[in-house]
Amino acid sequence: MTAKSRAKLIQRSRAKPLPRSRGNPDPARRSLPNLLVPIDLRDGEPTLPSLFALSEGRRVAHVAGATVFAIVFTESRLPEAVAAQLGRAGADKVLLCEGAGLGAPPLDATHGAALYAAVERVPPLLVLFPAGGAGDELGPGLAARLGGAFAAVADLEVGEAAVSLADGVGRVFIRRWRGDHTGYRRIDPVELERPVVAVMPAGGPPADLGTGDVEIEVIECLTPPKAGVVELDSEADDQAAVALASVLVTVDPALGPDALAALAAAAPAGVTVVDPTAAPAGLAAAAPRLAIAVGARELRLTNTPRGRVAVVAPPGGAPPRPSADVLWPVPPSGGAFWTELAAGLGALAPGAASAAPPKVPSGGPAKGPTKGSSKGQPKKPAKGPAS
Amino acid sequence: MNVIVCLHAPPPDAGGRVELGRDDALALAQVLSLAATGAPVRVTALLAGGATDTAPLQRALAAGADRAVRLAGEDLGSADFHTLGQVLAGGIKRLGADLVLTGMRSDDEGLGAVPASTARQLGFVHVSAVEELRIGDAAAGGASVEVVVRGGGRKRRLRISLPAVLSVTAGPRPPAAPPERTGNPSDVEVLSLADPERTVVRRRTEFLGQPETPSRGTETVTSAAALIAALTRA
Numbered sequence: 001m002t003a004k005s006r007a008k009l010i011q012r013s014r015a016k017p018l019p020r021s022r023g024n025p026d027p028a029r030r031s032l033p034n035l036l037v038p039i040d041l042r043d044g045e046p047t048l049p050s051l052f053a054l055s056e057g058r059r060v061a062h063v064a065g066a067t068v069f070a071i072v073f074t075e076s077r078l079p080e081a082v083a084a085q086l087g088r089a090g091a092d093k094v095l096l097c098e099g100a101g102l103g104a105p106p107l108d109a110t111h112g113a114a115l116y117a118a119v120e121r122v123p124p125l126l127v128l129f130p131a132g133g134a135g136d137e138l139g140p141g142l143a144a145r146l147g148g149a150f151a152a153v154a155d156l157e158v159g160e161a162a163v164s165l166a167d168g169v170g171r172v173f174i175r176r177w178r179g180d181h182t183g184y185r186r187i188d189p190v191e192l193e194r195p196v197v198a199v200m201p202a203g204g205p206p207a208d209l210g211t212g213d214v215e216i217e218v219i220e221c222l223t224p225p226k227a228g229v230v231e232l233d234s235e236a237d238d239q240a241a242v243a244l245a246s247v248l249v250t251v252d253p254a255l256g257p258d259a260l261a262a263l264a265a266a267a268p269a270g271v272t273v274v275d276p277t278a279a280p281a282g283l284a285a286a287a288p289r290l291a292i293a294v295g296a297r298e299l300r301l302t303n304t305p306r307g308r309v310a311v312v313a314p315p316g317g318a319p320p321r322p323s324a325d326v327l328w329p330v331p332p333s334g335g336a337f338w339t340e341l342a343a344g345l346g347a348l349a350p351g352a353a354s355a356a357p358p359k360v361p362s363g364g365p366a367k368g369p370t371k372g373s374s375k376g377q378p379k380k381p382a383k384g385p386a387s
Numbered sequence: 388m389n390v391i392v393c394l395h396a397p398p399p400d401a402g403g404r405v406e407l408g409r410d411d412a413l414a415l416a417q418v419l420s421l422a423a424t425g426a427p428v429r430v431t432a433l434l435a436g437g438a439t440d441t442a443p444l445q446r447a448l449a450a451g452a453d454r455a456v457r458l459a460g461e462d463l464g465s466a467d468f469h470t471l472g473q474v475l476a477g478g479i480k481r482l483g484a485d486l487v488l489t490g491m492r493s494d495d496e497g498l499g500a501v502p503a504s505t506a507r508q509l510g511f512v513h514v515s516a517v518e519e520l521r522i523g524d525a526a527a528g529g530a531s532v533e534v535v536v537r538g539g540g541r542k543r544r545l546r547i548s549l550p551a552v553l554s555v556t557a558g559p560r561p562p563a564a565p566p567e568r569t570g571n572p573s574d575v576e577v578l579s580l581a582d583p584e585r586t587v588v589r590r591r592t593e594f595l596g597q598p599e600t601p602s603r604g605t606e607t608v609t610s611a612a613a614l615i616a617a618l619t620r621a
Contacts, residue, residue, distance in 0.1 A: 042540045105539025108503065109512045136491070137515045137538060140468070140503035149594045150468065150500040152492065174596070179497015180398055185596030192594070228512040228548040232533065237542045280557035281518050281537055284491065290618055300409070302497070305601070308618050312611075326617040327607045340611040347615050 033066040036095075036124045038106075038115065039086065040133030041072065046082065047244055049130035051089040052203035056156050057128055058090025058210055063158050064172045066125060068210075071095045071118050073111055075103035078216065087214030089206040094214055095122060099221035106134035108141040109229045114221040116145055121219055125189050126172070127197040128156070131287040132243035135199035148195040149187050151176045153287040155201070155304045157186075174198050175305050181323035184305055201287040201304045202246035204350040239282030245272035247348045248288040251338070252295020253277055255314065259294065259338040266342035268349035290348060293324075294338060312341060388428045388522070388530065388549075390418050391484040393475055393505070394447060396440035396464065397494035405442040410490025412562035414555040417520045418488055419451045426522045429453050431482060435463050435474045445569035455575045456482065464495070467594035472504025478578055479509060485530060485549045491516060491556040496595060499554065506552035514547055518558030523547075 035057040040047045057068040070091035072078055075098070083094050097114040104110065115138055119127070127142060129135030136152070143150035154176035174187040174196050189196045242248065249267065251260040253275050264273040276283055276297060286301065293299035294312045303309060310326035315334055330337045392415050397408040407415065415432070422428050432447035434440060435458040444455035458478040463471065479487060487509070492499040499515070506513030516536055523531030523546050530549040535542065535558070547553070608614050 040539070105541050105543065107514060107536075107538070107545075109514065134538060136499060140498070140500035140515070141507065141513060143500060144469065144472065144504045144507045147469065149596070150498055151596070152498050152500070175599070176596070177497070178495065178598075179493055180495050182398075183601060184599040185496075186599050187594075187596035194594075228551065229514070230546045232544040232546055234541045234543045237537045237540050239537065239542075240540045243537070280559075281516065284556045285516065285537070292614070292618070302492075310614050310618050312614070324605050325603065326614055327605050328609070328611065328614045329607065337611070341614070344611050344615040347619060 033064050034122050034124045034126075035061060035064070035066045035068045036071055036119065036122060036127045037068065037091070038071045038073075038127070038129055038134060038138065040130050041074075041082075042240075044079065044082065046086060046089075047130060047132065048205065048246065049132050049200065049202040049244055051085070051206035052246075053128045053130040053200040054086060054090035055206040055209055056090075056200055056203065057126075059207075060156050060158055060172045061090070061092075064125065066172075067092045069093050069095050069118075069122055069124075070214075071097060071115070073097045073099075073102040073106060073114060075100060083214050083216055084212035087210050087212045088208045090210040091214055092210070094216045096216055096218045097221050098218055100223045102221060102223075104231070106138055107227075107229055108138055109227045110224065111138060112141050112145075113224050114219075115142055117219055117221055119146065119195075121217075124195050126156075126174070127195060129197070129199045131200055131202035131246075132240070132285055133199075136285060139197045139199060143195075143197040146195050146197070148197055149174075149189075149192055151185070151187060151196060151198040153177075153201055153302045153304055154187075154198040155306045156198075177303070177305060199287065201289050201307055202244060203289050204246060237282075239279040241272050242274050242279045242282030243285040245286055245288050246350060247271045247290045248286060248301075249273045249292045249294065249345070250276040250283070250297075250299050252293075252297040252314075254297065255295050255338070258336065262336075262338050262342045263294065263345065266345050268346050270350040271345055271348050292341070294341065312337070388426070388485045389431065389483055390421070390428050390486045390488060391431045391433050391479055391482060392418055392447065392452065393487060393489040393501075394432055394434045394443040395490075395493050395495075395501075396434065396436050396443055405440075407443050407446050407562075408490050408494045409562065410492055410494075410555060410557075411443065412490075413557060413560070414488040414490050415447055415450060415452070416560055416562050417517075417555055420560065421520065421522060422451065428522075431456060431484075433458065433475065433478055433482070435460055435471060435478065437463070440464075441572055441575045442569065444575045445572060448571075448574055449569050457575055457577050459577050459579050465595070468498060468500035468504045469594065471501045472506075472508050475501070475505045476508030479505070481578060486532060487511065487550070487552040488520075489552065489554045491554045502552050502554040509550070509552065512547060512551040513553075514545070514551065515554045516556040517553045518556060519560070520553065520555070 037053045039050045070086040095118050151174045154174045157173045267273045289307050292310045308325045311324040313329045315332040394411045430452045431454040432452040448455050489502040517534045519535035521533050
């Protein structure tokens with residue numbers, strides 16, 4: 001570390017091997033008020049959903065009396081600027097899991113042991129994965145190992161505990177939709193007496209609730225001897241921007257190419273427009289805070305109770321799903337209704353004022369399945385094999 | 388190669404019919420496509436549930452599964468993923484499997500955690516969000532499959548040594564579309580949970596969380612501007 005750095009290396013230790021027992025660990029060790037956020041790095045930089053997850057952790061940390069840890073998988077040292085960025089977003093400390101192959105995209109087979117080593121080092125109350133990251137891959141396996149709960153895409157809520165707790169500890173809850181959107185599920189980690197592993201939605205820009213002063217602790221992790229997974233080839237993920245999007249607009253291809261082109265051309269930075277048939281995997285992994293489904297095609301999105309979904313139902317279209325928060329049934333005289341919608345997209349940009357002036361879209365074809373921008377979108381191939 | 392496709396009983400549709408779960412249909416399509424190419428696979432559909440939950444198994448038989456097995460257990464619909472993983476793993480051990488496929492998420496709770504729990508109980512490798520699947524090159528040494536997954540900004544093709552549990556997500560292949568007919572209920576075999584191996588199963592429904600009623604409905608608007616305003620309203 002240089003004299004200019006505010007990131008400070010405080011400890012280096014070696015990871016313990018994964019326990020062979022399949023029994024659940026001692027719950028008393030699992031109830032410490034630590035919030036862990038595994039960071040999703042792209043080209044060496046944290047994605048926006050990662051920073052948002054940190055800021056959400058920071059938001060509730062003072063209520064829970066908790067310390068916020070950012071967990072970073074890496075093959076080498078972390079640039080000080082990145083550590084400071086994680087600190088500003090909300091991390092008190094950075095746990096650096098160093099080991100051969102850990103710079104590759106995470107898989108349970110190759111990264112699960114390293115994540116468990118971090119959790120052994122810092123027993124958590126909550127583990128919060130960022131949207132579009134490794135939550136679906138690593139989260140359930142971690143919850144299974146910890147004997148904890150898992151919530152796929154959930155909000156962090158602060159409220160009154162049913163039983164009063166010292167210093168307000170435990171007044172943090174996890175709330176998620178049931179998969180069929182018929183109701184919510186609410187989990188109290190303290191009442192459960194087990195850690196809760198959750199995936200956060202893709203929120204707006206992080207609030208920078210923390211400071212750049214952050215401590216770094218390094219855990220040396222060994223690569224599993226028999227991961228059972230070998231990477232054969234790899235290319236840039238053309239659906240990555242969809243998975244990371246905080247504002248997502250899907251356009252039913254049945255409306256014709258003009259609708260997608262007009263909306264894509266009008267999308268400001270931070271708003272991703274996509275043909276849902278061109279990015280099914282990206283949509284399955286997405287957890288946007290705001291979504292608009294344009295057209296009759298049913299949109300199956302995972303979002304949270306705080307997220308909002310709008311449906312634009314074209315004339316003569318099928319009735320929309322009941323879980324939409326906002327419905328615009330376009331009248332038969334609606335014509336090219338998407339131009340009206342395109343003019344308002346500017347107001348959806350992260351950080352935009354709600355009264356942003358409308359602009360007229362210039363049109364033009366969309367290139368590829370998506371249009372828009374996201375800081376987490378890959379620019380060049382990442383390096384490293386799977387195992 | 389013995390392939391087990393784990394299914395669940397989703398909530399009935401608007402017409403009261405119970406179909407295949409959405410992601411389950413993707414998993415079934417993947418394995419049936421392997422069989423269609425002449426790969427030596429034997430497909431068993433497996434579901435843990437009550438006697439009234441066999442509809443997805445009958446659909447799987449009609450779609451081309453060789454065998455359908457129900458792990459008998461009432462009220463498993465409200466069980467947590469630890470319990471379900473334990474139950475399914477017990478059945479899979481009895482049946483024997485080289486490869487276990489599941490849908491990424493269930494239609495009811497939508498957690499996507501049962502596959503990882505099942506893999507942990509079995510001691511198998513687990514890989515989630517598989518988009519494409521094919522039998523691995525035998526010359527590479529040992530039984531394996533090749534899959535396509537995304538993560539960390541990369542789209543990757545991986546070779547996975549068997550045995551393994553894979554959860555399948557939406558990809559280029561459309562979901563299995565079984566014909567309107569269904570298999571005969573009497574063709575569904577039943578494995579009882581009431582044996583000593585399964586007495587360790589404990590139901591821990593609190594892991595799912597307390598149910599709450601959503602506090603909002605659908606707001607209907609008449610213009611794009613009103614839609615944007617409603618979406619961005621705090």
